Amino acid sequence: MSSWIIAGTALGYLLLLSILAWSAESVRKKGKSWINNGYVYALSLAVYCTAWTYYGSVGRAATSGLDFLTIYIGPTILCALFWPVLLKIIRICRTQGITSIADLVSTRYGKNFSLAVLVTIFCVLGVIPYIALQLKAIATSFDLLAGATGNTNQSIWKDSTFYGTLLLTVFILFFGTRSVDAAEKHEGLIAAIAFESVIKLVAFLAAGLFITYYVFNGFSDLFQQAIAQPRLQQLFTLQETNAYTSWFSMLTLSFFAMLFLPRQFQVNVVENLDENHLKTASWVFPLYLFVINLFVIPIALAGSVLYPATTVNPDLYVLNIPLDQERYLLSLLIFIGGFSAATGMIIVETIALTTMISNHLALPLLLSTNRLHQESRRNLSAVVLWVRRGSILLVIGLALLYDKLVAEQYSLVSIGLVSFAAVAQLAPAVLGGLYWKGASKNGALAGLAAGFICWMFTLLLPSLAGAGLLDNSIVENGYFGVAWLKPDALFGLNSLDPVSHSLFWSLLLNSGLFVLVSINSQKGTRETFQAELFVDFLNKEKFETEPAVWKNTASLPALRLLLQNFIGTDRAASLFQKYANRHQIPLNTTTADPRLVQLTEKILAEVIGSASAHILVSRVAKAEELSMEEVLNLLRESQQIMELNKELKRKSVELTRATEQLSAINQQLMAMDEVKDEFLYTVTHELRTPLTSIRALTELVHDNPEMPETQKTEFLAAVVRETERLSHLITQVLSLERFESGKHSLELQTIQIKGLQEEALSDIQPLIQQKKLRIEAHLSHPYELVELDPALIRQVLYNLLTNAIRFSPESGTILFEANVSGNHLEISISDQGKGIPAASLELIFDKFYQAPNQILKKPEGSGLGLAISKKIIELHTGNIKAENREEGGARFIFMLPLSQTNH
Amino acid sequence: MPEKKILVVDDDPYILMSLEFLMQKNGYTVVVARNGTEALQLIQQEIPDLVVLDIMMPDIDGYAICEFIKKQSALRHIIVIFLSAKTRESDQRKGLELGAAAYVYKPFSTRSLIKEINQLLQ
Incomplete structure (x- = not known):
């Protein structure tokens, strides 16, 4: 086939990719996206399948049997761990502005510069052979198709590898360095990569189907022919002694490769648009791996059957067989499939390496020289872009060199494994x-x-x-x-x-x-x-509310200038404004808020890597790094403050409760105080009345010596009586106070009920006679013994009896009854007076209570008798009540336990 | 000049006794009431020049009686002196607001009371 046709096809294919990439980016500018879905994300992950898969798997299967599969089992296992592992990495990288695997390592260990450099060098050295492998695959497939012999001694200008590489480099330069922000998604590139993943799958399946069903008559025919050759039997079993360790190490390698290969990190993490895409990718990607490997064994067997001698490179069976069948169009498609597998890898890998080289090697070097520092007023984004472009050329150049010098000697897979071992x-x-x-x-x-x-x-x-x-x-x-x-x-x-x-x-x-x-x-x-x-x-979404742990002090204009240099005036201003609005930070100060310093560092990190960004920002911001102790103190303080807060809340609840209780008690006290005030007021009022009489009468006697003797005697007699009333009142008040305060203790004696009755009646005998009243006493158990304080109960009986006498009509009868029921003594005293208004039956036991609507004031008595009686009965744990008799008149009844000790 | 007439209202007989003596001694005609009901009756019946009025009485209190006097044009001119053991300032204020000429605390001095009455009746 003519080299021109092949080269033209390849060129056309690259042009197609360019148009696709360009369209994707213009769609993006309109605010839409072709690639914002899980399937495209999964297809972009399939950049994992390179020329190694496309050509090398067949070669590996033809020589070592099934162990080519381990390379795909590792990533499949990782898919199951997408959520806990990859998601975590994606989130961390997004919040910290991490754009490469070197950046990830460096950032994790305190934005350490040496680590970034080490990992970068390591990745470059480790991955260059891998890129070289792709170049080699393109070249050998090209040469095979063109019928060239692949003589390495040719002049470099006639080398197919070189031209292919040159074209590819232009493509990468164009689409890989469009934006200075490394964290910005390469929308066009990813669209192209996903498209390439489809092409390589379709092409490989086409080859597989053609070989299995056209060259052979399906799987069974192919396998039967293969089994017939003893040489091929060993490929289906694990016979080598170290086969298991080999499988295990391949599995481990591929697992790590899927995570850490710079290009995988680029598509997995940096180009990830939405972490939900992981869900789709976790089944679509393994499915892709399964389908693309479906025909590896058949093609390997077919090649081995068709080319028993080792004249044909097993890596190229997939192209060789259709070519020998003179299916040129199909061969061209298969070549393009392999071309897409190789270019996809080269593009992404180069961009990933470029980011690392420019951010961790070139830019820090440039930034540390004074010249650039002085020129930092100029637009630095141009510098960054040129450094990137230089890095791309460097990577491709190194790969070419390795290809020229080393790769010729090795199979595709063994070169790839060197890279895998490096990133592991x-x-x-x-x-x-x-x-x-x-x-x-x-x-x-x-x-x-x-x-x-x-x-x-x-x-x-x-x-x-x-x-x-x-x-x-x-x-x-x-x-x-x-x-x-x-x-x-x-x-x-x-x-x-x-x-x-x-x-x-x-x-x-x-x-x-x-x-x-x-x-x-x-x-x-x-x-x-x-x-x-x-x-x-x-666990904790700490990043969103990252505390200002660094005491950064920077001048705001300097910070703004720094950011402008890298991302332009407008974008810097809008980012500052947005951030300031969200966090309510003033932007008109001269000293920048520490959070703005952090923001600047994060944005810069996306452009030039975290280590470089840190160096630059620290130059502007005099970053006082807090000592470990200070940080711990800060954390401890906030912890303590939180605890204090909790404690405070608890205490304030308690306090509210206590306050409520207190105010309730206070109200109670105030009410009690009022009662006491009222009582005192009433007492003084009651004391004033006899005092008034005494004073007025004595004054009159004193001022009127001419007063007739009889009147004088009358006045003085009144004075004497009022004095008695006064002292009685005082005694009553004091004894009531004693009972109420609980200071009075009972002096208990056991006496007969009859004795009690006789004593009580003898006290009032004069009054009875005076009013010509009759007393009737009924005792149910006159000789029953009762335990009580005789003096006090006698006082109660005296009060009740004098009340009865007072309200009894002339020659009325007073009834004294004493009944024993159960272990209680019940005594009642009834009169034939006009009774007590129903509303007053309970109130009459209150101090100084006077039933309303009486025409005459109580002639004697203090108004305290019933109150004191009630207290005395209560002290005996008994009760007292008043009622109106059906036949007219009032009745007072009190009940006492017979014994005070066992009630 | 006809003798001025004074109504003395109190539920305590001894106070009543002393007041009656005091007023008569100073040349006034004295009428006594032992409770509110009697007082209201005597006020309308006798139309005294002055009433010495106790407040705490079992049936009608002195405030009500004073109010009654001051509401009737025929009685309004009657001078009211409260004589009470209620010694809170609020009690006194209430009494004076009702139109009483004086509010005297018990126990009272017969000498200053009669001086006050003499002045009021001049």
Whole structure:
């Protein structure tokens, strides 16, 4: 086939991609998006399937059987862990403005600069062979199709690889560096990548279907022919002694590769538009892997059957078979499929590496020189873009170089595995950093360095030696001629295949040092802070309300200028304004709010990486890093404040309750006070009345010596009586007070009821006679004994009897009854008076109560008699009440327990 | 000049006794009432020049009687002096607001009381 047709097709394909990418971006500018869905996201993840898959899997299957599959099982397992692992990484990167795997590691360990550099160098060295692999695949497939022999001694200008690469570079330069903000999505590129994933799948399926159903008569025919060859039987079983370890190491490698390969990080994390896409991708992506691998074994078997001699490179079976069948159009499609697999990888990988190189190597270098610093007033975004473009050229150039010098000697898969083993070294630092707060910067540095060196000695250098670039004796005799330093058998471990061997030692040293050094090293403040943020990220959404832990002081104009230099005046202003509005920060101050400093650093980090951004911002902002103790104090203080707050709330609730109780008690007290006041007032009023008479009468006697003797005697007699009344009143008040305050104790005696009655009646005998009244006494158990304070009960009886006498009509009868029922004595005293108004039956026991509507004032008595009687009965744990008799008149009844001790 | 007539109202017989003596001694005609009902009756019947009025009485209190006097044009001119054991300021204020000429606390001085009455009746 003519080289021109092939090259023209490839060029046309690239043009198609460009148009697609360009259209996607213009759609984006209109506010829509072609790629904002889970399927496109899953297809972009399929950039995992490179030329290695497209050509190499068949080659691997043809030589080693089923173990090519492990490379796809690893990512499939990861899909199950998308949610806990990848989601966490995506969220962290989004909130911290992280744009590369190197940035992730550096940010986690306190935005450490050395780590960013180390990881970047490591990734570049590790991944360059992988890019070279893609270039090699394009070239060999091109040469096969064009019928060229692939002579490496040709001049570089006639090399198909070179032209293809040149075209691709232009494409990447155009679509990869359109925006200065590395965190901004490459909408066009992702659309192109997703499209490429479709093309490579369709092309590979077409090849598989053609070979299985056209060249052979379906699967059974193919398998029967293959089984017939003993050479091929071994491919279906695991026969090698170390097959299981090999499977395991491949699985581990591919698992880590899916996470840490720079291009995977780019599509998985940086280009992720919506974390919900992970849900779709977690089943679409494994399905894609399954479908694309469906025909790998059939094609490998077909190739092995058709080309028993090893003259044909198994990596190219997929292209060779249709070509031999003279199906040129199909061959061209298959070539384009492989081309798309390779270019997709190169594009994304280059962009990912470029971000790292420019942000972590080139820009810091430039920024640290004074010249650029002085020119920082100029628009720096142009500088950033040019650094990126330079980086792209550097990456592609290095890949070309590796392809020229080394790749010729190796199969596609073995080159790819070198890269996989390299990125696997990131596992301890990244995963440890995500889930272990104790992971430290020094641990990560030590582990990475050790893993890197080990990887270099066991995989990279031998591959260079194999290519004749180094003395091959290191492979045969070990480094420096020391046998236990043989690259494929360190310390005599020679039972593993080279990749498993390298992985074993490098990861062992890497994670071992990572853990040991982390445990034994002191962590800085920033590092501790970042560790907290990363590890607790999914639990606590700390980032949204990140406290101003850094006491940054910066001049606002300087900060604004810095940001303008990188992202332009308008965008800087609008971002500041938006942020200030949301957090209510004044923008008219000269000193910037610490949060604005943080914002600036985050935005800059998206442009130039967190380490560089940190350096730049610290230059403007005099960042006083808080000491560990200060940070802990801050955290502790806020903790304490929260606790205090809680305590305060609790206390205030208690206080409210106490206040309510107090005010209730106070009201009660006030009411009691009122009662007491009222009582005192009434008492003084009652005392004033006899006093008034006494004073008036004595004054008159004194002032009127001419007063007739009889009148004088009358006046003085009245004075005497009023004096008696006064002293009686005082006695009553005092005794009532004594009863009420509980100061009075009963002087109990046991007496006969009859005795009690006789004494009471004898007290009132004169009054009875005076009013010509009759007393009738009825005692049910006259000799029953009752325990009481005789003096007090006698007082009660006296009060009740005098009341009865007072209200009895002339020659009326007073009834005295005493009944024993159960263990109670009930005494009632009845008169034949006009009775008590119903409303007053209870009130009459109140102090100074006087029934209303009486024409005459009580002639004698203090108004306290019934109140005192009630108190006395209550002291005996009895009760007293008044009632009106049916036959007319009032009756007072009180009940006492017979004994005071066992009631 | 005909003798001025004074009505003395109190439910305490001894006070009544002393007041009656005091007024007569100073040349006034004295009428006594032992409760509110009697007082109202005597006021309308006798139309005294002055009433010495107790407040706390079992049937009708002194305030009501004073109010009654001051509401009737025929009686309004009657001078009222409260004589009471109610010694709160509010009690006194209430009495004076009802139109009484004086509010005298019990126990009272016969000398200053009669001086006050003499002045009021001049």
